[in-house]
Amino acid sequence: MSHIDMRQFMCLEDNYGVIIHDSVTGATASIDAPDADAVEKQLKKFGRQLTHIFTTHHHADHVQGNAQLKEHYGCKIIGPKAEADKIPGIDIQVSGGEKFMWSNREIFVHDCPGHTLGHIAFSIPGEFSLFAGDTLFSVGCGRVIEGTLEQMFHSVNQFKTLSTSTYVYCGHEYTEANVKFALTIEPENKALQNRFHAVAAMRARGEMTCPTTIGEELKTNPYLRCDSPEIRKNLGMETATDAEVFAEIRTRKNNFK
Ligand SMILES: [Zn+2]
Incomplete structure (x- = not known):
């Protein structure tokens, strides 16, 4: 099968743009469209004709x-x-649980209510890729604006079942602030400490910290680690449900400076 080329770039203040391209069929999709001029600049740079936008x-x-x-x-x-x-x-128009063909590949649609009520994510299992929008960020998750914390818990945690090799493309570059916050509730997590140093170095060099992977997120993302004994102890929530722990973490993040 032909290879899909993924090009990620920064635009606006901290948004990620991603253009995916199949060199055999010529199919080219933009994941969201934060800034038309920035997307067009990338398309022109690599000589591509946009065929789709996945919103x-x-x-x-x-x-x-x-x-x-x-x-x-x-x-x-x-x-x-x-x-x-x-x-x-x-x-x-697509909804969670559906799949559609794009450039000879199956694209899966995931319902992710929480950040907005109708938010969806797209995954391409054949390419080990997830386009998570503003639902799952590296070491973080989106702000719950339209839905409930309970909905967001399920929206984020559904991705635990994806292959750990899956690359996660996110809507924003928020990793540095997310890691700082995560360390306040799970300071002994070695993988998180390592990520803190790696991310600080990458940002100092002006590099993008995404895509991340599901495997990396399982080790460092507090919203996927609601069963962590250290997190539960630090929150004083040893007997709470995972969804309750999630809600507490997300609420604390809103007030984190
Ligand atoms: Zn948003």
């Missing part, structure tokens, strides 16, 4: 490039059925 959710910093890109490339926009009325130019 994760309706926030402006994920869809504001849709109209311009559709006008310039005539690309098809695939996005969440549950918030289709808020996705500019949407052509194909």
Whole structure:
């Protein structure tokens, strides 16, 4: 099978853009469209014609490039059925549990209510890739804006079942702040300490800290580690459910400076 090339870049303040491209079929998709000019610059740089946009959710910093890109490339926009009325130019509506073919590959759709109610993620098992939008970040997760903490717990933790080799592409570069916060509730976690040093060095060099992997996140991401004895002890929640621990961590993060 042909290889899919993934190109990630920064745009706006801290958004990630990703362009995926199949050199055999020519199919080229932008994961969200935070900034049309930035996406077009990448397309031109590598001589690609945009055929699709995969939209994760309706926030402006994920869809504001849709109209311009559709006008310039005539690309098809695939996005969440549950918030289709808020996705500019949407052509194909999809929901969690569905899969569709793109460039001879199966793309799986995951429902991720919490950050927004209709938020979806896309995974390509054949490419060991997950496009998580603003649901799962490296060592973090998205802010719960429209849904409940309980919904977000399930949305984030569903990804534990993906292969540990899966690359996770996120909507934002928030890793440095996330690691600082995570260390306040699990300071003895060696993998987290290592990540702290690695991320600080990468950011000092101006490098992107994503994509991460599911394997790395299982070792360091507190929102996937609600069963960690150290976290539970530090929160005084030894007998709570994982969802309750998740809610406490997410609430503390909101107040973390
Ligand atoms: Zn968002």
